[in-house]
Amino acid sequence: AQSVAQPEDQVNVAEGNPLTVKCTYSVSGNPYLFWYVQYPNRGLQFLLKYITGDNLVKGSYGFEAEFNKSQTSFHLKKPSALVSDSALYFCAVSHDRDDKIIFGKGTRLHILP
Amino acid sequence: NAGVTQTPKFRILKIGQSMTLQCTQDMNHNYMYWYRQDPGMGLKLIYYSVGAGITDKGEVPNGYNVSRSTTEDFPLRLELAAPSQTSVYFCASSGRDHTDTQYFGPGTRLTVL
Numbered sequence: 001a002q003s004v005a006q007p008e009d010q011v012n013v014a015e016g017n018p019l020t021v022k023c024t025y026s027v028s029g030n031p032y033l034f035w036y037v038q039y040p041n042r043g044l045q046f047l048l049k050y051i052t053g054d055n056l057v058k059g060s061y062g063f064e065a066e067f068n069k070s071q072t073s074f075h076l077k078k079p080s081a082l083v084s085d086s087a088l089y090f091c092a093v094s095h096d097r098d099d100k101i102i103f104g105k106g107t108r109l110h111i112l113p
Numbered sequence: 114n115a116g117v118t119q120t121p122k123f124r125i126l127k128i129g130q131s132m133t134l135q136c137t138q139d140m141n142h143n144y145m146y147w148y149r150q151d152p153g154m155g156l157k158l159i160y161y162s163v164g165a166g167i168t169d170k171g172e173v174p175n176g177y178n179v180s181r182s183t184t185e186d187f188p189l190r191l192e193l194a195a196p197s198q199t200s201v202y203f204c205a206s207s208g209r210d211h212t213d214t215q216y217f218g219p220g221t222r223l224t225v226l
Contacts, residue, residue, distance in 0.1 A: 032212050043203055043217030051212050099163060099211045100171060105155035
């Protein structure tokens with residue numbers, strides 16, 4: 001069975017500073033990893049994904065994530081945070097032996113002006 | 114291009130009532146999903162479909178039913194509403210398979226009293 005963990009309920013970062021939102025996973029096959037963002041009263045929007053290939057994945061709005069197989073992690077990063085990045089971020093995992101996608105509990109990101 | 118649409122946006126049900134949450138996508142996607150989102154719990158997969166006529170259970174299917182008679186529509190049925198089904202429900206679709214980006218609808222906020 002697959003699982004995904006987002007160990008931080010909330011992350012606070014000053015505007016202009018780098019940000020990291022953590023995600024670790026557990027799957028029985030090759031992982032497929034995703035990040036989605038949710039703004040208030042909206043559905044989720046896709047940011048980026050890792051299926052295969054380069055471990056560093058670049059996505060929307062200047063976000064990137066690094067797939068680390070040995071640490072089973074897929075942390076979301078951005079070099080310089082914006083106030084508009086404040087939202088709820090979800091990590092999700094699937095794998096090559098199952099159609100299901102499992103979402104983490106979400107991490108609320110607050111960017112302080 | 115409307116993407117994924119959901120109706121209704123809000124609904125209040127009494128215990129024991131039934132209702133159908135509607136979901137339609139106009140992107141000719143094969144995969145469709147139903148999730149529920151509860152505070153601090155992230156998204157939980159209720160049911161999913163890999164194509165017309167094919168559905169399968171997710172993490173939390175009890176108390177729900179689905180059907181997929183067309184590519185476009187994936188309704189979610191609650192037969193005997195319970196307070197535990199108070200939640201925000203999201204429908205999503207993806208193109209080829211579960212490695213593809215999911216597109217989410219705006220959600221239905223359901224309260225069962």
